[in-house]
Amino acid sequence: MNKTTPKRPAKIAPPRDMLPQGQVRRVSASQQVHEALRARILALELAPGQPLSRAEVSETYGVSQTPVREAMQRLADEGLLEIFPQSKTEVSRIYIGHAQETQFLRLSLELEVVRRLALAPDRSFVDETDLLIRRQERALADDDVEAFSNLDRALHRRMHSLLGVETLWDLVTARSGHIDRLRNLNLPGPGKSASVVDCHRRIAAAIRAGDPEGGEAVVREHLSGTLERAEDIRARYPAYF
The missing domain is CATH 1.10.10.10 (Winged helix-like DNA-binding domain superfamily/Winged helix DNA-binding domain)
Structure with missing residues (x-):
């Protein structure tokens, strides 16, 4: 690049x-x-x-x-x-060790967020998350990358705010510079954005169904990928590391 x-x-x-x-x-x-x-x-x-x-x-x-x-x-x-x-x-420079730490923190936090939301006695809030997902689908259809990214962040932050822990999402976001740049170097292949939306829909469906284990499995799938290709990315862009 x-x-x-x-x-x-x-x-x-x-x-x-x-x-x-x-x-x-x-x-x-x-x-x-x-x-x-x-x-x-x-x-x-x-x-x-x-x-x-x-x-x-x-x-x-x-x-x-x-x-x-x-x-x-x-x-x-x-x-x-x-x-x-x-x-x-x-x-x-991009520090892979920092990216790994941030990913560990985010995964740990989001697994617990999804579990607690799925176990909530009233899960009517899923209507709100479904609306954000539909807006993200429209952004994808319009090829509006900025709106798609903004809606992605808004969805994850809203899920945290439902539990009153949005400051923890802000903390992870503030630490995400290295892994975010790693993701941007790992240019998404065909269908990647559609896969993101699909994971969001499946997470929302698991929460609505009161299925914490199912939701956690999708979270793991959703947040995996970039770090698995970190060494290949570094080999392609050695001056950035």
């Missing part, structure tokens, strides 16, 4: 959230820069090993260096930037 120097955006454009209609999202300049840079790093638009200048980022996004410094430090805390004091800042 050949990556070229990214074009500078005319202004900050934070990723779209799945917010209720009419709800206004207000964030600081630092948060906007963080989200914009993070999205570009995960999309590999800013490639592993690519240097970043605080002054250039400040100019690109039309903000002072203070929010840029704060955003970069947060990205460094998430393992997506390497900051070498008085020297340079660059996008971190």
